[in-house]
Amino acid sequence: MTPRTFSVVIADDHPVIQLAVKSTLSAAPDLHVCATCSSGKELSAALATHRPDLIVTDFTMGRSEGNDDGLRLMQRLRQSSPATPVVVFTMLTNGGLLTRIRETGVAAIVGKNEDPAVLRQICLDALAGHRQRLSPAIAGLMASAGARADGVASPLSPREIEVVRMFAAGSTVTAIAAYLHRSLATVATQKRSAMRKLNITSNADLVAYARDHGLA
Template sequence: MPPDTISVVIADDHPAIQLAVKSTLTEIPTVQIAAMCASGGELFAAVEAHRPDLIVTDFTMGRSEGNDDGLRLIQRLRQSGPDTPIVVFTMLTNGGLLTRIQESGVAGIVGKDEEPAILRQICMDAVSGNGLRLSPGISARMASAGAMAGGGISPLSPKEIEVVRMFAAGSPLTEIAGYLHRTLATVATQKRSAMRKLNITSNADLVTYARDNGLT
C-alpha cells in the first residue's frame, strides 16, 4: 500500500520535460514533488536530502565530473537506496538497452511519447510494490528486439553498450575510460569487441548504429 503522501524526485536535463512530469504526477492528490534535478549529481544530492518514496529519471543526461547517467546512474541509485523504486522515463528505442535497464532492478520504464496517464499509473504501481511495470510502447520495442533474427535481445554486453553510447555521443576513449573508471586499454578492447560483434569496421558506422538503435 502506498504511503499517505508520496514524495517524488524528478531528474531530466530538459526543463520542459521536468515540468511536464511534475504536472502529470501532481494530478495525483497524494504526490508531493520534493525536487527537480538536471543531472546525476543533482539527483544524488536530492535523494540524500529528501529520501523520496519514488525516483522518476531520464536515462540519458549530460555527463561531467560527478554526474553519472545511463546504467551507472541506475546502479548507483540502486546501491544507495535499494528500497526506493525507480521509474525510467525515456526516449530510448533500442530493445537491447531497454532489456539491460529492466535487468538493473528498476520498478518501471515508460516512453516519453506515451500518454501521461500511463506514467501516472506506472508510478503508482511502483510505489505500491507491484513489481516491474513496462509501458505498452516499451513492451512493444522490447518484443520487437526479441523477435530479431536469432532471437537475441542484444549482441553487446552492458559494458560494451556504455562504451558505444559514449563514443557515439562524441566522447574520446580517454574520457570514456576516466568516466567509467576503466583503463584505456580495457575501453579500447570493449569498443573493438562491440564492433566485431556488430560486424562493423569503421567508427562512422558504429556511430550510425548507435543513432539508429536509440543509443544516443
C-alpha cells in the same frame, strides 16, 4: 484518516520535461514532487536531502565527473536507495539496452512519447509494490527487438553498450576511460569487441548504428 502523500524526486536534463513530469504527477492527489534535478549529481544530493518514496529519472543526461547517467546511474541508485522504486522515463528505442536497464532492478520503464496518464499510473503502481512494469510502447520495442521476458538482450555486454553509447554521443575513447574509471586499453578493447560483434568496421558506421538503434 488522512490519506498518505508520497514524495517523488524527478531527474531530467531538459527543464521542459521536468515541468511536464511534475505537472503529470501532481495531478494525482497522493503524489508530491519534492525536488527536480538536472543531473546524476543533483539527483544524489536530492535523495540524501529528501529521502523520497519514488524516483522518476531519465536515462541519458549530461555526463561529467560525479555526474553519472546511463547504466552507471541505474546501478548507483539501486545501491544507494535499494528500497526506493525507480521509474525510468526515456526516449530510448533500443530493445537490448532497455533489457539491460530492466535487469538493474528498476521498478518500471516508460516511454516519453506516451500519454502522460501512462506515466502517472505506472508511478502509482510502483508505489503500490506492483511487479516490474513496462509501458505499452516500451514493451512493444522490446518485443520487436526479440528482448523477451526471459532476458534475451543485445549481443553487447553492458560495458560495451555504455562505451558505444558514449562514443556515439561524441566522447573520445580517452574521455570514456576517464569517466568510467577504466584503462584506455580496456575501453579500446571493449569498443573493438562491440564493433566485431556488430560486424562494423568504421567509427562512422558505429555512430550510425547507435543512432539508428536507439543507443544515442
